[in-house]
Amino acid sequence: MLLRQAWNNLLRFIFNPSSGPVMKPQRTCGHYNYKLICIEAIMAILLGMIVNACFSSVANLMATTIAEVLGTTNNIDQLNKVEESIAKSWELIIFAVLIGPIIEEFGFRFSLKITPVTVFVSVFIMSIYTLGLFMLGKNPNFLSIAILISSSIAIATMMFLATRHNLKGFYRHKGAWVVFCSFLFALAHLGNIDFQPMMIIPYIFQFFPFLFLGMCLAYFRIRYGLVYSIALHMLNNFIAISSLSLQ
Secondary structure (H helix, E strand, C coil): CHHHHHHHHHHHHHHCCCCCHHHCCCEECCEECHHHHHHHHHHHHHHHHHHHHHHHHHHHHHHHHHHHHHCCCCCHHHHHHHHHHHCCCHHHHHHHHHHHHHHHHHHHCHHHCCCHHHHHHHHHHHHHHHHHHHHCCCCCCHHHHHHHHHHHHHHHHHHHHHHHHCHHHHHHCHHHHHHHHHHHHHHHCCCCCCCCHHHHHHHHHHHHHHHHHHHHHHHHHHHCCHHHHHHHHHHHHHHHHHHHHCC
């Protein structure tokens, strides 16, 4: 019963994030159903591993084929090398498992409980993440960092004012906001790849596992709260890095 409920909850949200009943937290005698939460967490991680294995394998195969035909480098493989380097450094492991998930959850999912303040905080962090991919490059300097921060503050302030002016409008399009935040979350995780136009299709395949993870984390954020999405994010990163360390 719980297994079927967890399956239906997750998939219904992923394919229709604005669906009504799944957005409401379930409590039993004032408390969450922790058995259901554990089953949903395990299911989200297992489904994420399956999605990642399928799409990443196709992306790597396509990128390798394109690189051999055109005589270029397999840029998709850069992401794998970055992940492997993280698994070899205790400092990076601590950041990826403990610090990174907190920053990313505040950036990409804090605003899913929509208020002007949560939108400001999230948009500021999301702007730092996404604009930084294009503005900083490999050799950032003081000017580029200053422009990035000021631009992010300006964008976050505009979104803060827009939310205050039309809060009901944001709630009417909450599903679209969930998808948008998950889209930026996935995009930010492809920032370690040097973009090449001929690799656009492998990029798209590599993009979907991060989008799926973002939607699963959004589900936990909306249904149970930010602490639960942070915990799931930490657990997911710990399992991913542990699997790389064992290779």
